[in-house]
Amino acid sequence: MRSEDPGPGPVGDPGGVVGPGAPGGSLEGGGGGPRRLHVLSPVFFAVGHAWRLWPLALLVVARRQLWLLVLGALVLLAWSTIEWLRRTYELEGGALRLEEGVLARKLRAVPFDRIQQVDLVRKPLHRLLGVATLRVETAGGGSAAEVDLDVVTLDEARALRASLLQAKARLAGIPVGQAPASGGDTTAGRAPGPRAAGSQVDTSVDLTAPRAERVLLRLGLGEVMLAGITGSRAAAALVVLGPISQASDWFPGLSDWLFSRFDPEAVTPTTPAAFAAVAVLGAIVWLGLAAASSIVTDYGFTLARTGNDLVVRRGLLERREAVLPLARLQVVRIEESLLRRALGLASIRIQSAGRAGRSDQTASRLAIPVLQRAQVNRVLEELLPGAAPVPRLLLPPPAARRRAVTRSVVVATLVMAAIALLLWWLSALDVLTVPVAFGLVALPVLALAMTLGLAAYRHLGHATREGFLYARVGVAIRVTTAVPVAKAQSGSVRSSPFQRRAGLATLHVDIAGGGPTPRVHDESEATAERLLHVVLGRVGV
Amino acid sequence: MTEATESWVAARELDPRVVTVWTLQEAIGYGVLALLALAVDIGARLAGLDVPGPPGLVAGLLAVAGGLAAWWVPRANYRHWRYHVAEDALELRHGVVRRIHSAIPYFRVQHIDVSQGPVERAVGLARLVVHTASAGTDATIPGIAVGDAEGLRRLILARAGDGDAV
Numbered sequence A: 001m002r003s004e005d006p007g008p009g010p011v012g013d014p015g016g017v018v019g020p021g022a023p024g025g026s027l028e029g030g031g032g033g034p035r036r037l038h039v040l041s042p043v044f045f046a047v048g049h050a051w052r053l054w055p056l057a058l059l060v061v062a063r064r065q066l067w068l069l070v071l072g073a074l075v076l077l078a079w080s081t082i083e084w085l086r087r088t089y090e091l092e093g094g095a096l097r098l099e100e101g102v103l104a105r106k107l108r109a110v111p112f113d114r115i116q117q118v119d120l121v122r123k124p125l126h127r128l129l130g131v132a133t134l135r136v137e138t139a140g141g142g143s144a145a146e147v148d149l150d151v152v153t154l155d156e157a158r159a160l161r162a163s164l165l166q167a168k169a170r171l172a173g174i175p176v177g178q179a180p181a182s183g184g185d186t187t188a189g190r191a192p193g194p195r196a197a198g199s200q201v202d203t204s205v206d207l208t209a210p211r212a213e214r215v216l217l218r219l220g221l222g223e224v225m226l227a228g229i230t231g232s233r234a235a236a237a238l239v240v241l242g243p244i245s246q247a248s249d250w251f252p253g254l255s256d257w258l259f260s261r262f263d264p265e266a267v268t269p270t271t272p273a274a275f276a277a278v279a280v281l282g283a284i285v286w287l288g289l290a291a292a293s294s295i296v297t298d299y300g301f302t303l304a305r306t307g308n309d310l311v312v313r314r315g316l317l318e319r320r321e322a323v324l325p326l327a328r329l330q331v332v333r334i335e336e337s338l339l340r341r342a343l344g345l346a347s348i349r350i351q352s353a354g355r356a357g358r359s360d361q362t363a364s365r366l367a368i369p370v371l372q373r374a375q376v377n378r379v380l381e382e383l384l385p386g387a388a389p390v391p392r393l394l395l396p397p398p399a400a401r402r403r404a405v406t407r408s409v410v411v412a413t414l415v416m417a418a419i420a421l422l423l424w425w426l427s428a429l430d431v432l433t434v435p436v437a438f439g440l441v442a443l444p445v446l447a448l449a450m451t452l453g454l455a456a457y458r459h460l461g462h463a464t465r466e467g468f469l470y471a472r473v474g475v476a477i478r479v480t481t482a483v484p485v486a487k488a489q490s491g492s493v494r495s496s497p498f499q500r501r502a503g504l505a506t507l508h509v510d511i512a513g514g515g516p517t518p519r520v521h522d523e524s525e526a527t528a529e530r531l532l533h534v535v536l537g538r539v540g541v
Numbered sequence B: 001m002t003e004a005t006e007s008w009v010a011a012r013e014l015d016p017r018v019v020t021v022w023t024l025q026e027a028i029g030y031g032v033l034a035l036l037a038l039a040v041d042i043g044a045r046l047a048g049l050d051v052p053g054p055p056g057l058v059a060g061l062l063a064v065a066g067g068l069a070a071w072w073v074p075r076a077n078y079r080h081w082r083y084h085v086a087e088d089a090l091e092l093r094h095g096v097v098r099r100i101h102s103a104i105p106y107f108r109v110q111h112i113d114v115s116q117g118p119v120e121r122a123v124g125l126a127r128l129v130v131h132t133a134s135a136g137t138d139a140t141i142p143g144i145a146v147g148d149a150e151g152l153r154r155l156i157l158a159r160a161g162d163g164d165a166v
Helices: A041-052 A054-062 A066-085 A124-129 A154-172 A221-230 A233-245 A252-261 A272-298 A338-343 A361-365 A373-383 A398-428 A436-458 A497-501 A525-535 B002-007 B017-046 B057-080 B118-123 B146-160
Strands: A088-092 A095-100 A105-111 A117-122 A131-137 A147-153 A185-187 A213-218 A302-306 A309-314 A320-325 A329-337 A345-352 A368-372 A461-465 A468-473 A477-484 A488-495 A504-511 A519-524 B082-085 B089-094 B099-105 B111-116 B125-131 B140-145
Touching (some): A041 A066, A088 A154, A095 A147, A105 B146, A117 A124, A117 A154, A124 A131, A147 A154, A221 A345, A221 A368, A329 A338, A345 A373, A398 A436, A461 A525, A468 A525, A488 A497, A504 A525, A525 B099, B017 B057, B017 B125, B017 B140, B111 B118, B111 B146, B118 B125, B125 B146
Parallel strands (some): A117 A185
Antiparallel strands (some): A088 A095, A117 A131, A302 A309, A309 A320, A329 A477, A345 A368, A461 A468, A468 A477, A504 A519, B111 B125, B125 B140
16 A cells, blocks of 8 residues: 655655654655554544444443443444544645545545645643644535544644645745644643644734724614614514513513503504504504614624725624625625615625635624615625626526416415315315305416516526626515626536426526525526536636 | 546546446335335234225335336436536536536635445445535536546546635
8 A cells, every 4th residue: 555656745845844653654755655543543533433322321321231331332442443444644646635434435635735724633631642633624615624633643743734734835835834724723621732833823914003994884873773674673573572562471460450550441442543553653663673673783883994804893782893804705695675675775795705615604794784775886896896886687588587477376376276275175164154256366366476477587687797797586685696706616507397498597606605506597598508607717708 | 647638528427337326225215215114004003003005005105116216216317417527627417307517617626535335335436526615516426437536536636726726
């Protein structure tokens, strides 16, 4: 298995780090063939497995079958040992290779220059035994570290980390020591761990110099309230009202006390005018709650730009600040609900990728709760330079209109058929009598479904312009997405049998970080394929 | 490298042995389901519940339907699978009901896995899984001969180029 030559990998730096005491050979020469983890690794594997099997262990202990526990531990240890024997890693061919698996085998290859982060983790037990876990992360979309070497000797871990960072730095043409990948010790536990000599501090940013801040958008109190009233908080306010209406359950004496004070006959609305008054009052309380909750979270919303960072500050009681480097911003979504469209308002959401390509929590904190539609293009230009103004979007071909209307009508018909069946069944059981003429209701419902289908078609659209792809979808909430083509990771054209019959397809654009996949719905197959070429950067836009 | 480059130029079908792998996997899945149904059926009868139909009816139907599906689905899937190692991107076309044509530019590739389940190991096949920074990327090529998978992995990584690809 061992290769004689050092391999083509650039790891073999003559001034490189030699991992003394590494099991199965040193790092010298970079290649050196596949190596196993530390001999103690099976113990850590077994502990990991046992951790997942604790309910079983508890059961066995409860039944006082200690011999079974011992047997189980031995089996686990044996299995872990086989796992350890079947797990090797290697620096070869410009990549970190990891081979593992007893029954199912997996070979993973991580190119050095894709490595984003190399972490050395030492838990108390690790420190006691002089070992460490080395975690290597790329910008991959998964949630766990791509490579987890659990465990290697501390020296080996440090040497590996140094080699990986050095190889990456050399490939990126950056002088060693300023590699963008972080290499800090993550020391778990309280005891002060030995700081690695290789730990780096990013010196490229001068933190002391104050940077000029430019405010892009500031929301006044009225706008923040408007955001709550017109947004999803208005629906959420119902959730708050619910518990209040049930307060009488929590305070049994409350309603008696209220009844003694107010005559229920006088309070209960009897005339239409009183009904209207109660309804208006309820609506005011409801909207007030929505506005209040919006004020609490978004009071003094300020979007600003500092250097190459976006900064958002918001909050009444707790002032929150979120910062996002503009380079990490992936996609901007302009959302307009029916109500907000009527009022000339919109909101903006952004999607960003975290340091390691994962979804980023700051993105949700950077959402702009509400803004005038007239300001959308100005803000979009600040978020994605060159993206504004949103161009005129092209409607999909007429086949998409037929499909939208047909789909809407078919769904409405199916729902009505289900309701009709239920009513017929209840009538047959003599629970209630429904006049046959009631079936006439189906006609306006079908007309409505047809209108909605047409509206759904009219709200679809896409456009391409100078490195950007725009896509729009949605009637109740119309979402216009601006995707920088340079941020697309991959793309696909997908079609269902119905779409194929109509000659249509949908384009998906895969973006780093979590969030909905930007899509161009129901375009002609030819257009979707052409857009895929655009996404791949094969043709300019 | 040129030799390897040449050999991947045209769109390729999967290795025919993948049909065996898929058939076996589907059959095992439906078999387990049928056995479970049989166990529930027998259990209910032993418990004295009134189960309509002769014993093992549901399990039998499941076994027949599963057998048909295990025969047909892998073959249909195989017929619709093509992958193409194009100049700048890996392109896959697959799907029977929902057709998918996906393309992954090499320079977006973060890392590559070559995986084998027990059945795949027995017949000498592997799955090539290409990861990008997006979790939504659809880039698994099932059913490549192990040697080919290794060659393809090297080819893709060689074309992936430098940088962090985000």
